[in-house]
Amino acid sequence: MYLYFMANKKKKLLYIVTTVMLLFVALSLFINSFVKNKVEEHLSNLPQNVDLSYKNLTISTISGSIILNDIKLVLKNDTLPTKDNTLFINSIEVTNTSYWDYIVNNKISIQEIVVIKPNVTYNKKESSQKENSFLKELSEKPININRLSIEDGSLNIIHNKKDSLLLQATNVNVLVEDLLFSEEIKNKPIPFQFKNYTISSEELKYQLNDFDILTSKSISVTPKNSEINNLAIKTRYSKEKLSTILKTERDHFDFTVDSLTLSNSNFETTANDSLKFTIEKVELENPKLNIYRDKLVPDDTTIKPMYATLLQELPFKITISKVELNNGHIDYSEKVKKDRPTGNIYFSKLNAQIDNITNEFIEDTTKIDIKATFMNQSPISVQWNFNANDQFNFKADIGSLQAQKLNQFTEASLNTKVSGMLDKTYFSINGNSSIGNIDLKIKYEDFEVKVLTKDGKEKNKFISAIVNLFISKKSDETNSQFKNGKKEEVKRDKTKSIFNFIWKNVSAALLDALT
Incomplete structure (x- = not known):
């Protein structure tokens, strides 16, 4: 009798457990379906200028995860004759979303977002009202992301009017921690907050202006230390071609640096919502600068500000405590007459230290100390100081030199x-x-x-x-x-x-x- 009673009890317990599990599974499936429908509803109810398509949407309410695969996002602009902006992503995985915060606290809290192989094409143009309203809708609820990572991305920014490439970067990897979007900060120069980040990229190409292009082999950026390898700024045209294009005099540049490092750097917003950059040290290894000027091209008669004035006119605050140039080379040549060779002077074994580059503290003085070899023969040293009022002192000591x-x-x-x-x-x-x-x-x-x-x-x-x-x-x-x-x-x-x-x-x- 006892054994029958125990067996019957176990059977009832098994029924209860099984029923609870089935109810839990059913409830989970129902919630998953409900949440999935809600997510799909939100994704299909985007602004009219936004087209979003994807292959699969997987949701798990137990883990609070959302996975999207094969995503294509297109931002259209029907007010300007421009090409669309597109974003292709292999997958996005959102994990540990807090439903409690979403339902009770009216905010979105996410443990981690992983974006795999995003490929972005952005056509630079004036922003439209539709794009602005889209961004506004995204930031109506506070969004807190503990960890956002972008893996193996690529970026292309194209100038619509000129149909030319402004920026290209490959193998872009980004990690941002404690990222916050909110209504209070969306209109600031940096429209979000974060505690830590790392950014790396390979094969960067950036068009500085109509004439010069910046390239680098690799970039690594953190809040404290950054490094750029094989940096180059070069004029995109040959010397001869540039002279036929120019309406007024302009230098032809060929500038290379083996490595450029920034130590203990920081940027932040000031009380009046402007940007402020502080860098303890900038170091350039083996910088080489070749400058060519065709004096046969008409003079550029615009006013050339002094360096202190240029600093003061920057749209942000900056303070660089120290800049070091190690083993540099400068070569300057100019063409004065068509039937004559170019004139040339050069400096080698150039080492320089620049202290206190700033537009924040106008009472401070920038100090430059240079040592080099002139024309492969004469040692030369220069001390150059200037302040915010454009007052300067320039001293030079030049050693023995054959005049020839x-x-x-x-x-x-x-x-x-x-x-x-x-x-x-x-x-x-x-x-x-x-x-x-x-x-x-x-x-x-x-x-x-x-x-x-x-x-x-x-x-x-x-x-x-x-x-x-x-x-x-x-x-x-x-x-x-x-x-x-x-x-x-x-x-x-x-x-x-x-x-x-x-x-x-x-x-x-x-x-x-x-x-």
């Missing part, structure tokens, strides 16, 4: 040849955005200037003889080791660069010292 080394520049650009030995040159310029005052000391021997004929093939003996009448062959002819040169209130041509202003001061003081 300058002929590859002076012959083509100034139609002159020089000879002799420049043993030592010092100069110091104090100035502002309008005028400069220079003091110069130079020690030299057997210095001579040869003015060439118009075709540059031979010496113009008559003019050369007149010029050398006014030039002392030695700096110690008056029992002084150095010759002194001085010029006050050298006026700046504001349509030309700061380096033209430096050269204008130096040439005026040299003329005073040599004659």
Whole structure:
């Protein structure tokens, strides 16, 4: 009797457990179906300019997960004659969604979103009202995502009017932690909040303007440290082609850096909702800059601001404590006459440190310290300081240099040849955005200037003889080791660069010292 009773009890318990499990499964299936219908309803009720299609939608209410496969999202614009923006995604997996927060607290809380192989094509244009309303609808409920990751993505941004590629990036990987979207922050410069992030990409290509393109092999970005490898900024046209396109003078660039690193960087929004960037250190390894200018192209007569003014005019605040350039090279060449070769000067083994680049603290001074080798022969050191008011001091110390080394520049650009030995040159310029005052000391021997004929093939003996009448062959002819040169209130041509202003001061003081 007892055994019969126990067997009957176990059978009832089994029925109860089975019934509960069946009810649970049924309830789960019902909730899954209900939630799936709701999700599909939301996905099909997007703004009219949004087309969304997908292959599979899988939902598990137990784990709070949603999986979408083979997604295609198209943002249309029927107000502008532009191409559509498209997004293809292999899969999106949303895990651990809190239904309690959604139902009770009126917010969306998600543990993790994983986006696999998104391929984005964005056509740059003026934003339409429909796009703005779409973004507004997305942010009506606060959305908190503990972890958002994008794996193996690609991005293409195209300029609609010119039908040209503005930005291209491959193998893009992003991880963002504690991401928050809310009504309160959606109109800020950064319309979301986060605590931590990492971004990496390969084969980046970005069109800076109509002429120059930036590329890199790889990029790694974190809140504290970032690194860009094989960075290059190059003019997209050849030198010859650029000259036929330009309406006014513009440099042809070829700039490369093996690696660029940023240490202890941070960006944030200020009290007045503007962006603020702070970087402790920027380091450039083996930067190489080749600049070519065709002087046969008409001058660009627009005003060229000083560097301090350019900093102040940036639309955001920035402070970089230190910049280091290691083992750099600068090569400058210019074409002055069609039938003559280009003039060329260059600096090698260039090492520089720049302290305190800022537009936040206008009372601070930016300090630049440069050491290099000039024309593969002469050591040169430069100290350059300037402040927010464009007041500056530029000091240079140039070592022993055979004057003939300058002929590859002076012959083509100034139609002159020089000879002799420049043993030592010092100069110091104090100035502002309008005028400069220079003091110069130079020690030299057997210095001579040869003015060439118009075709540059031979010496113009008559003019050369007149010029050398006014030039002392030695700096110690008056029992002084150095010759002194001085010029006050050298006026700046504001349509030309700061380096033209430096050269204008130096040439005026040299003329005073040599004659």
